[in-house]
Amino acid sequence: MRRRLVAGLVRYAPAAALAAFAVAAWEAAVLVLRIPAIIVPPPFEVALALVDRSVDWPHHIAVTALEIVAGFAAAVVLGIGLAVVLVMSQFLARVVLPWVLLAQIVPKIAFAPILFLTFGYNQLPTVIITFLVAFFPMVIDTAAGLGSLDPRMKDLLRSFQGSRWDVLWKAQFPASLPFIFSGLKVSSTLAVVGANVAEFVSARAGLGFLIINSQVTFNASLAFAAATYLILLGVAFYALIVALERWTLPWAAPHRAA
Amino acid sequence: MRTQIRWIRLAVVVVALAALFGGPAGAADAVKFKLDFSPVGYHAMFYSGVSRGVYARHGLSVDIIPGTGSYAGVMDVAAGKIDFAFADSATLALAALQAGVKDVKIIAMVLEVTPYSILYLRNHGIAKPPDLAGKTMANFQGSGVGRLFRSFARINGVDASGVKEILSAPPTYLNPLVVGQADFAPSTVNQTVNLREPARQAGNDLAEFRFVDHGMNIHGAALIANVQTLAQRKDLAKRFVQATLESVQWTARNPEAAVDELLKSNPQLKKDRALAELRSILSVSVPRGTTAGDPQQLGWTDAGTMVRTVDLVRESFGLSQQVDPAALYTNEFVTRP
Numbered sequence A: 001m002r003r004r005l006v007a008g009l010v011r012y013a014p015a016a017a018l019a020a021f022a023v024a025a026w027e028a029a030v031l032v033l034r035i036p037a038i039i040v041p042p043p044f045e046v047a048l049a050l051v052d053r054s055v056d057w058p059h060h061i062a063v064t065a066l067e068i069v070a071g072f073a074a075a076v077v078l079g080i081g082l083a084v085v086l087v088m089s090q091f092l093a094r095v096v097l098p099w100v101l102l103a104q105i106v107p108k109i110a111f112a113p114i115l116f117l118t119f120g121y122n123q124l125p126t127v128i129i130t131f132l133v134a135f136f137p138m139v140i141d142t143a144a145g146l147g148s149l150d151p152r153m154k155d156l157l158r159s160f161q162g163s164r165w166d167v168l169w170k171a172q173f174p175a176s177l178p179f180i181f182s183g184l185k186v187s188s189t190l191a192v193v194g195a196n197v198a199e200f201v202s203a204r205a206g207l208g209f210l211i212i213n214s215q216v217t218f219n220a221s222l223a224f225a226a227a228t229y230l231i232l233l234g235v236a237f238y239a240l241i242v243a244l245e246r247w248t249l250p251w252a253a254p255h256r257a258a
Numbered sequence B: 001m002r003t004q005i006r007w008i009r010l011a012v013v014v015v016a017l018a019a020l021f022g023g024p025a026g027a028a029d030a031v032k033f034k035l036d037f038s039p040v041g042y043h044a045m046f047y048s049g050v051s052r053g054v055y056a057r058h059g060l061s062v063d064i065i066p067g068t069g070s071y072a073g074v075m076d077v078a079a080g081k082i083d084f085a086f087a088d089s090a091t092l093a094l095a096a097l098q099a100g101v102k103d104v105k106i107i108a109m110v111l112e113v114t115p116y117s118i119l120y121l122r123n124h125g126i127a128k129p130p131d132l133a134g135k136t137m138a139n140f141q142g143s144g145v146g147r148l149f150r151s152f153a154r155i156n157g158v159d160a161s162g163v164k165e166i167l168s169a170p171p172t173y174l175n176p177l178v179v180g181q182a183d184f185a186p187s188t189v190n191q192t193v194n195l196r197e198p199a200r201q202a203g204n205d206l207a208e209f210r211f212v213d214h215g216m217n218i219h220g221a222a223l224i225a226n227v228q229t230l231a232q233r234k235d236l237a238k239r240f241v242q243a244t245l246e247s248v249q250w251t252a253r254n255p256e257a258a259v260d261e262l263l264k265s266n267p268q269l270k271k272d273r274a275l276a277e278l279r280s281i282l283s284v285s286v287p288r289g290t291t292a293g294d295p296q297q298l299g300w301t302d303a304g305t306m307v308r309t310v311d312l313v314r315e316s317f318g319l320s321q322q323v324d325p326a327a328l329y330t331n332e333f334v335t336r337p
Helices: A002-032 A043-050 A055-088 A092-104 A110-120 A124-146 A151-159 A162-202 A207-216 A220-248 A250-255 B003-021 B041-051 B070-078 B089-099 B145-155 B175-179 B191-203 B228-234 B233-254 B253-264 B273-286 B305-319
Strands: B029-035 B060-065 B084-088 B104-109 B116-121 B135-139 B164-167 B184-188 B204-209 B221-226
Touching: A002 A043, A002 A124, A043 A220, A055 A092, A055 A124, A055 A162, A055 A207, A055 A220, A055 B233, A055 B253, A092 A124, A110 A124, A110 A162, A110 B070, A124 A162, A124 B253, A151 A162, A162 A207, A207 A220, A220 A250, A220 B145, A250 B273, B029 B233, B041 B060, B041 B233, B041 B253, B041 B273, B060 B233, B070 B089, B070 B104, B070 B221, B084 B089, B084 B184, B084 B191, B084 B228, B089 B104, B089 B145, B089 B175, B104 B135, B104 B228, B104 B233, B135 B175, B145 B184, B175 B184, B175 B191, B184 B191, B191 B204, B191 B273, B221 B228, B228 B233, B233 B253, B253 B273
Parallel strands: B029 B060, B029 B084, B135 B164, B135 B184
Antiparallel strands: B084 B221, B104 B221, B116 B184, B116 B204
16 A cells, blocks of 8 residues: 555656646746736735635536536537448538538637527537537547448458448447547547637636636636636546546557557 | 405405515516626626616616627627627727617617726836827727727827737737836726736836827717617616616715625625726716716716717728717617706
């Protein structure tokens, strides 16, 4: 037990030292360069803002987390569904794929106000924007995974009278799981960005709302604190998916980078 | 027995009538009201109206929606997605001139005098408006007040041809001014109180040229509504204007208490800063609200000031289109001072 603890400390000590150095450099830079706190607050002020009881942190974190999870869930379900359709039908792939690409490239921030105008000033447009931002990697990675099956495996299953569904469910889908988890990891981080961007456009609560509101009111320490919680939320979400991947695909663990 | 039945019937009728006319929560009309920006100090005028029950007393259940600039508010009202918005008069004039928005009117002028001002650094060799010539302006893309600087320059003898610009994102575009990378910036009086101390910390002496003191006496932000709302829900508009003006006047007389009310729904705001900001807006832009006169003095849109507002927007934005300034407002919902 003690040996594991020491091993853990040794493993993460360099990262912790780097973090401590970054915070110290930040504090020194603010002092030496005389940067006003409304532009870059010292770390201590940000730390105080993180535990400021006058800010309803649990509420704001919950609002953003809900938007991220809802948009991400929609991206996963519809992304995997669409990838299956694209792999099964060459014709649909030719028709739909350009639109998927278009939806990815189009600057969401430019269209966000229209979504709010159309769907009202509630959380639905934020979830839609989160979905749009997170959707693309799910489709592309899943489609790549489904298409990665060795053709000889397909032929083998068909020779045993396997249906198209059997090939998909029993061979293509399991083979695509590492790809799907890659898509999940990328999409999860994009979902955090998407929800935040949407909250910048319109929100009554949430971490993105706090960042914009604190910038307008020149409360930079609050903006930095909200950004810190947003980063922690994103990291927690990512870690959850990595844990799920390790549980689902234990054989892939030694080859994993993250 | 018959007498008892009669009493029971009477009681049933009384209860039914009470349910019909006495149920305040269920009877209130829902109103969507969009602000010009994310909640700041001067929005205490509206939030206190909700928390103190002023709107409720007028039979209104007001849902305040944070804004992202006056232009978005005008467009939302034009599209009928929002019942009322708090938007800048000059921006409404711009929307009418440039985008042909015809269905939106001012129904009560809240900021009778524009809070626009040019923030500048005294220690950068600026003492009077002509000194702005050749200096660097902090601005953001699409800034209305930034474009109005053209008219400000003409009226105040500033040679604007040599003025350089630093463009950045709207919420943080004043940062270059605070640290002295820019010499001046178009903004509003409430930002002067926010930025004076941070600028001093960075070794700069921040001051302002208020538009109103420099030949730019135009109207500020107002309550706006769609003409369809005014035609179909006139009584609603009237109650909304009355309740809002009551709340504005109470705020003008009780700024500290109003900020306390604001903080109930926006606890992330800092009280001292919100109060300073509110006081600066009240002192410059709501001159009548501070007196103990007729509450209906507030809200009046002045014909001459509106003509000047439209003219200066046309000049600043280089627009050739025409719009009748009288078509942009109605004083139907306020009493003449």
